[in-house]
Amino acid sequence: MAALGQGGVLQELVLGAGQPPDPGLSEEQRQARQEWEALEEIQSGLGGTSGAAPPPISFSEALQHFQSAELPASRGKVRAPGRRGMLAALLRCLRGPPRLRPQLRGEQELALAMAQCALDDSEWVHMRILQTIYRQLTCSRLGCPRYGAHWEELGFQGVDPGTDLRGTGMLGLMQILFFVLDSRTLPLAREIFQLSQHETQNFPFCIMSVNITRIVIQALQEERLSRECNRRQQVIGVLNDLYAAAFLRLSRLWEQQHGTVADAGFFLKELELSTKKKPKQLLKSLEAYLSRGLQPPSLPSSQIHFTNICDPGVELEGDS
Template sequence: MSEDACSLHNEKEWEDGQVERVAVEGASLRDGGSHALPTFRGIPLSELKYHGVLQALTAEAIGWQPGAVSAEVLRAQEEWEAVDSIQPATGSWAGSEQPGQLISFSEALQHFQTTDLSSFKERIQPTVRRSGLAALRHLLFGPPKLHRGLHEERDLVLTIAQCGLDSQDPVHGRILQTIYKKLTGSKLDCALHGDHWEDLGFQGSNPATDLRGAGFLALLHLLYLVMDSQTLLMAQEIFRLSHHHAQQFPFCLMSVNITRIAIQALREECLTRECNRQQKVIPVVNSFYAATFLRLAHIWRSQQKTISDSGFVLKDLEVLAKKSPRRLLKTLEIYLAGTSKGQASLLGAPKGYGPHAPHSKELTFTGVCDLPLHSSEDAQPI
C-alpha cells in the first residue's frame, strides 16, 4: 500500500472512530449517563448546529453524499436533535415561566386576588354556626362584629384555604420552590415529588397531600414566614429545632396544623377585635400564625417535648391561642424586636441542633386535623 493510500486509510479509520464514539456517547446521554458531552476536533458538539450535524460528520469521514446517509444514522441524528428540546421531568417546575426566581408574599397574594376563585368561595363558612344559649352568649359577651369593609378580605383568606396545590400553576411552583430554598439555603430548583420534601417536614414525597384542613393558605403562611427578614430568622430557628436529635418534629406539617388553628380562630371571631383595630385581616392572620408557631416552639424547647407529645401540645395551644390572641401577638412583637437588635434567641440553642442531626422519616404525627375542635360554640370545620 502506498504512503498516500495508507495515510487516507488511517484518516478514514480515525474519522470512523469519531462517528462511532459520538454514537456511543450519545446513547449514554440518552440513557441518563453522566458522561461529559462529546467533542469533534476539540469543538463541543453542544456548540454545533444540530441540523445536519451527523450528515456532515458522516460525509466528511467516509465520503457519503447527503442523500446516501443510512436509516440508522438518520435515526441517530433525529435523537440527537431531540436533545435540544428535552424538557425537565414532569413535576420539576424547572421549566416554569420564571425558573429559579423567588416570589414575595405580596406577589403570591396578588396572584390569588386576581384569579377567579368563585368555585372555592362557594364552599366557605365565614363564621361558625351557633344556636341556643351559645348564640345568645356570643351576642351578649362575644367580640364585636367584623367591620363590613373587612368582609371581603376575610373571605379571601378562607377561600385560599379551600384551594389545593396545582402542579400546573407556575406561581404555585415558585411559592413551593421559594419555601424550599429559603429553609435549606439551596440555590437550585427541586422536583415536585421526592424525599427532599420529607426533609422539610412533610409526611410524604408530595406536599399536596398534607394540606388537608388548611389548603394553600398553609403554603402562603410558610412563604410569609420565610420571606420576611425578621420572621425568616424565627423560621430557621424553629426549623433547626425540628431537626433536634431527640425533639425532632415534622416542621412543615406542624406549620399546616398551626395554619388550621389560625383559620378556626378567624371563623370563631377570636381575631375580630384585632382586625377591627388594625383595619386589616391578612396581616393579623399572618402575625397570629407566626405568634402561635413561636409559642409552640417555646413550649417544645422549654418543656422538652417530643413527637409523642404533639397531639397534646397542639390541643392546648389551640385553646390558648383562641383565648388570648392579643397576648400571643405581643409575645411575637417582643421576639422580633429582640432579634432585630441582635439579642440572644428566645428559644435557646440546645445541643444536637443542626442540619446533620438525625431526622427519622417514620414519625407518627397527630395533627390538629385529627383532634376534636375545642370550642364551646360547636365550631364546624371549613
Template structure:
C-alpha cells in the same frame, strides 16, 4: 476470431482449502474448446458450458461472497463487517442509556416569589365557586346566639368581610401543577429553608427534608388548602421572621426533638383558621383594619410559642398531639398576649439583645403541657394521632369543613 475466454468460480473444498475453478474457452477457426482448471491445474477432458454449470453445486454458489453481494444489490456486507457494526451500535446504545437527563429545575431556577405577589394572584383570580362554599363564622343556635350577641366579640367591620372571605377561599384552593405561581410558592419555601439555589423536582422524597410526609406536598394540605403554603411563604420571605423560621427548621431536624416542619406549620394554619371563624381575632382585625396581616402575625406568634415550648420542655414527636392541643387553647384564649410577645421577640432580635423565653409563656406551657404529658401515660382513650390533627375537633363536626 481466436482467443481465450475464462470464467472463474471460487469454492472451498471439503478439507477447508480454497479452490479456484476456471473454465477457459479456446476459439480457433470457429471451433471452441473448453478446459476446466483447479488452482491453475488443468483438469482432463473438456466440458460444455451447460455441463459445467450443472456440475457446480448450489452450495458453492451460496458460499461465494461476490455472488451474495450481487444478489442483494451490493447492500449485503460480510459477516465480520456486520458483527462489527452491531457491536459498535450496541456500545453506542449502552452509552446512551447511561446518560442521565438533566432536570429542567436544575437548568433554569424559578424566581422567588414574595407573599404579596402570591396574594395578588388570588386577588385577581376568579374564586366565585369557592366563595359559595365557605363558612366564615361558627354556626350558633338557641341560647348560644343570644350569649354570643351579648358577651361575644364585636362583629367584623363590613369593609373587611371581603378580605376575610378571600382567606377562606384560599383555604379551599388545591395545589395546581399548571399554575406557575403555585409552583413558585412551593419552590420558594423549599429553597429558603434549605438555603439551596436550584429548584427541586415536583415529586420526590426530598420534600420530606422540609417536613412533608411523602413525595407530594399536596397530600398534606388537607384542611387548610393553599393557605397552608401561604403562611409558610410569609414566614420564610419576611426578613424579620426568616431567622425564626430557620431556627424552628433547625429544631425540627434535631436527632431527638425532631418533628415534621411543614406538617406542623399546616396544623398551625388550621388553628389560625379556627380562631378566625370563631371570631377570636375580630377585635384585632377591626383595630388594624386588615385581616390578612393579622392572620400572618398570629400564625408566626403561634409558631414561636410552640417552638419555645418544644425546645425548653424537650418535647418529642410522641408529644405532638398534646402540644398542638394546648397551643391552640392558649392561642385562642390569649391572642393579644401572643401577638405582643412576638413583637417583643422581633424587637430584641433587631436590637441584638437576643431572645429570652417569656416566663409567662413557660409557666403556662409547663402547666398545660404537663397535664398533657400525664395523660400521655394513660390509656389509649386520651392518645391523639399527630397525622390526623389537621381534622376538625369532634365538637366542630357539625360545622362546615374547609375541604
C-alpha cells in the same frame, strides 16, 4: 460523574446538551453527557420537563394572584360564621368578642377561599410558591422536582406536598411563604426549621406548620380574632402574625419541655387553646421577640445546641 472532572469534557457536554448522540463520542463521554442532562432536569425544578426553574415569588405578588383570581369553587365552600339567636347576640354584646367589621368581610372570605383552594400543578404561581419555600428553607440557589423525597426532608409526609394541605389549602403554603420571606420572621423560621431537624427532638416542620394554619383558620371562623382585625383594619396580616406567634410559642414549649414527635398532639392542643383564648397575648409575645432583633441567648452547655443549616448569606429577597 468522574468523567465531568476531566479537562475540556464538562464544557463540551454543556454545549452539546439536548443534541442527538454524537457517534464520535466515547462511551464514557456519552455516559457523562446523560448524567449532566439528568442533573439539569433536577436543577430545573420541573421534575423532568423542559424549561428553567420557576423564579422566586414575593408574598405580595402571590397574594395579588389570589385577589385577582375568582376562585369560584373555593369561595363556594367557604363557611361563614353561623347565625346566633337573640340570647347569644345579647351575651356577645355584654362579654363576647365583637363582630368583624363589614369592610373586612371580603378579606376574611379571601383567606377562607385560599384555605379551600387545592395546590394545582397547572397554576404557575402555585409552583413558584412551592419552589420559593424550598429555596428559602434550604438556602439552595436551585429549584427542585415537583415530586420527590426532598419534600419529606422539609417535613411533609410524602413526595407530594399537595396531599398534606387538606383543610388548609393554599393558605397553608401562603403562611409558610410569609414566614420564610418576611425579613422579621425569616430568622425565626430558620431557627425552628433547625429545631425540627434535631436528632431526638425532631418533628415534621411543614406538617406542624399546616396544623398551626388549621388552628388559625378555626380561630378566624369562630370570630376569636375580630377585635384585633378591627383594630388593625386587616385580616390576612393578623392571620400571618398569629401564625408566626403560635409557631414561636410551639418552638419554645418544644425546647423547654424537650418535646418529641410523640408529644406533638399534646403541644398542638395547648397551642389551640392559647390561640383561641389568648390571641392578643401570643401576638404581644411575637412583637417582643421581633422588637429585640436578636437571636435567643446561647444555651448552657448542658442544654441543647443547634448548628446552622445553611450559609446565611445565601437567601432570596424577602418582603419587609
